[in-house]
Each structure stands twice: as structure tokens, then as C-alpha cells.
């Protein structure tokens with residue numbers, strides 16, 4: 001069992017998930033509002049996200065991660081401080097026993113050092129990192145210790161990681177700087193070109209969640225939706241109706257890039273492990289993987305069984321909780 005003074009942190013491009021105490025889970029948007037003059041903290045999470053694009057005066061809203069790595073250390077530190085205080089409202093944030101935080105496999109030492117610096121403020125007895133694909137695989141309930149190849153495709157907000165894991169280690173890896181955010185920017189760019197209107201990031205996210213689809217045959221919950229943007233010719237707000245088939249067409253380019261990278265990673269797979277992947281299929285996780293019809297589209301392009309995690313937004317956190325609860329068994333998976 002994890003100790004009351006243990007904590008796990010999955011610092012993602014869009015969502016930060018913390019687990020602490022026993023069975024306490026906390027998920028917030030990776031966004032922070034700061035006073036730009038005083039460099040002081042104002043708000044974090046969804047409350048800060050609500051302010052995005054609507055600020056005035058000295059307030060600035062920061063998304064401190066870019067493509068899965070820390071782009072603004074000061075903002076990240078302040079945001080994590082606020083999140084940890086929410087998770088542990090009644091105690092000092094100092095004095096944790098164990099902190100485990102996840103990082104993409106492809107991060108450089110400099111990028112990892114930034115995360116360690118952001119975690120230093122918690123003064124924990126032990127702060128360890130774990131690679132995201134390894135944590136995600138564990139969180140999906142896979143036995144990663146055996147000599148059996150498992151391919152994990154993690155489509156996050158700003159990063160897609162494709163990893164082949166065997167004997168607790170990553171054998172082949174490829175990362176693409178695309179994810180759910182890219183789907184949103186594809187939608188925004190299309191709205192500018194086709195309808196000559198500018199829409200907000202929030203509107204693009206709403207379109208994706210309501211009528212986003214990976215193919216024209218993947219019918220989402222709603223087939224149509226409306227969006228209001230600013231007409232770039234007149235400057236006047238304008239409403240447009242959209243159909244899911246249009247969104248499937250817009251997202252095709254980015255989805256093809258992801259498929260091509262999966263195929264390239266499969267090509268690099270050692271022959272001994274290719275048979276395992278053929279038998280096991282591949283494992284899909286991350287919030288971006290929840291796009292309607294993505295699993296089926298991938299199955300058809302790679303001709304392998306694709307298992308979509310039933311907790312795509314939480315698999316990395318779940319994996320870290322497993323490590324915390326059986327530290328001795330899993331200590332080879334974590335590092336300084």
C-alpha cells in the first residue's frame with residue numbers, strides 16, 4: 001500500500017494527474033494564471049483554463065508544457081505547488097516520503113532536470129522518475145517483466161509515443177510531436193481556410209469532443225455541431241454548422257502521420273519480438289486515443305489487434321501507483 005506521504009505526478013501537456021494518500025486521485029488542466037508584474041500565482045487548473053483568451057491587465061495564462069516537456073519552469077513549479085496543496089490541504093507540503101513522476105522516454109537529461117527542479121520544492125526523502133510508456137504498460141495491467149514484446153502507443157495532448165517494451169525495458173521507440181492538440185489546430189486551421197473564421201482553442205476542443213472522428217465510417221455521438229467564431233473579413237461573430245465527416249477529413253493528415261510512425265516502429269522491431277506483437281496485438285492509450293474510430297482505423301491500417309485502454313487518461317498514473325505500492329518489486333523501473 002502506498003504511504004500517506006507518497007505522491008505520484010503525471011505532468012502532461014494538457015492534464016496533470018496526481019495520486020496521493022490512498023486511493024486519492026486528482027486530475028487538473030495543465031494551465032496556470034500568474035500576475036505577470038509580480039510573477040505571483042493566481043489560479044491553476046480548469047479555473048485558469050477558463051480565463052484563457054479572456055484576461056486583462058497584468059494577468060497571464062500559461063500552458064507550461066510543450067510537446068510533453070517543461071517549457072516554463074517557473075510556471076510549472078507554481079502550478080505543481082498549487083495542485084499538491086489541493087491534494088493535501090491540511091498539511092505542510094514539505095516532508096513527503098516518496099515522489100514518483102513520469103517523463104516521456106525521449107526526454108533529454110536537461111529536460112528531466114527541469115522536472116526534478118520543479119519537484120525539489122516538496123523536499124521529499126526520495127524523488128524518482130519513470131518513463132511514461134513503462135508506467136502506461138503497467139497501468140494497463142501488462143506483465144512487462146517477461147521476455148515478450150508489448151507495443152504501447154500513447155497519444156497524449158502534445159506527444160505521441162510509440163514504444164516496444166520487453167523485459168521491463170524499451171527496445172524500440174519513436175516519438176512524434178503530435179497529439180490531441182494537433183487535432184485541435186488542424187480544426188482551427190481548416191476553419192480559417194474554408195470558412196474564413198477564427199475560432200478559439202476551446203471551440204476546437206468542443207468540436208473534437210462532440211463530432212471528432214477518425215474516419216467517415218466512425219459515427220460519433222453527435223453527427224453535427226455548431227460553432228461561433230470571428231469572421232476574419234468583417235470582424236463580426238458568425239455561426240457555422242459542421243458535420244463529423246468534415247472533421248474526419250480534416251484530421252486525416254495527422255492520423256496518417258501517426259499510422260506511418262507505428263508502421264516504421266514495427267519495421268524496426270527485432271524479429272524475435274515481431275511474433276509476440278502479432279500474437280499480443282498493440283496497446284493504445286492516452287487521451288488522444290479516445291478519438292472516435294481511431295482504434296478501428298489503426299486496426300485496419302496495421303492489420304493487428306488494437307487494445308484500447310479502458311482508462312486512457314489515467315494509465316500512466318495507475319502504473320506509478322502500482323510501482324509505489326510494490327516498491328521492492330518494481331524498483332528497477334524507477335531512476336533518479
Ligand SMILES: Nc1ncnc2c1ncn2[C@@H]1O[C@H](COP(=O)(O)OP(=O)(O)OP(=O)(O)O)[C@@H](O)[C@H]1O
Nearest residue numbers: 012013014015156157158159180286287288290291
Ligand atoms: N473523448 C475524447 N475524444 C478525443 N480526444 C480526447 C477525448 N478525451 C480527451 N481527449 C484529448 O486527450 C488529450 C489529452 O490526453 P492526455 O491527458 O493523455 O495528454 P497529456 O498527458 O496531457 O499530454 P502528453 O502525454 O502529450 O504530455 C487532449 O488533447 C484531449 O482533447
